[in-house]
Amino acid sequence: ECGRNYLPGEGVIHTSNHKACLDTKTGHAFCCATRHKGETEEKAMLAKFKQMPLERQLFISFVSVSSILLLVTMGIMLYVDITRQLRSMDDTIRSSAAYIAQLETVERGYPDPAVSRQLDSLSENVKDLNVIVIYNTSGLRFYHTDRQQSGETFVEGEEVPILEGSEPYITTGYSTYGSQRRAFHAVENDQGEIIGFVMTSIFTSDIWEQNRV
Numbered sequence: 001e002c003g004r005n006y007l008p009g010e011g012v013i014h015t016s017n018h019k020a021c022l023d024t025k026t027g028h029a030f031c032c033a034t035r036h037k038g039e040t041e042e043k044a045m046l047a048k049f050k051q052m053p054l055e056r057q058l059f060i061s062f063v064s065v066s067s068i069l070l071l072v073t074m075g076i077m078l079y080v081d082i083t084r085q086l087r088s089m090d091d092t093i094r095s096s097a098a099y100i101a102q103l104e105t106v107e108r109g110y111p112d113p114a115v116s117r118q119l120d121s122l123s124e125n126v127k128d129l130n131v132i133v134i135y136n137t138s139g140l141r142f143y144h145t146d147r148q149q150s151g152e153t154f155v156e157g158e159e160v161p162i163l164e165g166s167e168p169y170i171t172t173g174y175s176t177y178g179s180q181r182r183a184f185h186a187v188e189n190d191q192g193e194i195i196g197f198v199m200t201s202i203f204t205s206d207i208w209e210q211n212r213v
Helices: 032-051 054-101 113-125 205-210
Strands: 019-022 029-031 131-136 141-144 169-175 178-188 194-203
Touching: 032 054, 054 113, 054 131, 054 169, 054 178, 054 194, 113 131, 169 194
Parallel strands: none
Antiparallel strands: 019 029, 131 141, 131 194, 169 178, 178 194
16 A cells, blocks of 8 residues: 555555555655656646647747756856955955054054054955954954954964964954954064964955845
C-alpha cells in the first residue's frame, strides 16, 4: 500500500483502492497515482502548447527565453557592480588607514585635539569611510569616531597580525551597527618600532542598500 516499506525484489503492488510503486534505491513505496497525475498534467500542458498557432508558440518561446536572458544579465551586472564597489571601498579604507598612520602626532603615540578634529572631518567628508579607530600595542584606544554615528567597534584579535609586523590588510568584522570591511595599518615611531595601529572601516550594509532593486 502507499507509504508501506517493501522488501527488495518487490515491484508494483495492486490493492483494492491504490497502486503502490517501489523506489528501488530506498525500498520505500509511494503512490503511483501522485506521480502519474503530475505526468498527465505536464503532457496536457505540452499538448495544449502544440495545438497553439505557430506564431503564438514562437511568441511564447521568445518571451520565455528573453525573460531568462534578462534575469541572467541583471544578475551578472549586479555581481560585477558590487565587486567593483567592494574594490573601490577597499582602496578607500586602505589609503585612509595609511594616511592616518603617518600623521605626525599619531606617530608620536597620541593624537592631539587638532588631529582628532581632522580625523572627525575626514570621517564625515569621505563618502566611503564610516569608522576610524587608533589603538596602542596594549589595547588602549586613543581615538574612535563619533559612536552615535558609527556605533561601537570591536577588533577582537583581528589586530594581532598587524602588531606582529604584518603588511597592511583588510578583513570583515562586526560592530554594533553590523558587518564592516576593515583596513589595518601599523603605526610606527621614528625608530621604526610598532607602537599601535589604525583601523578604518565601512559598513557593508551600505553596499547592499545602494544596490537594492
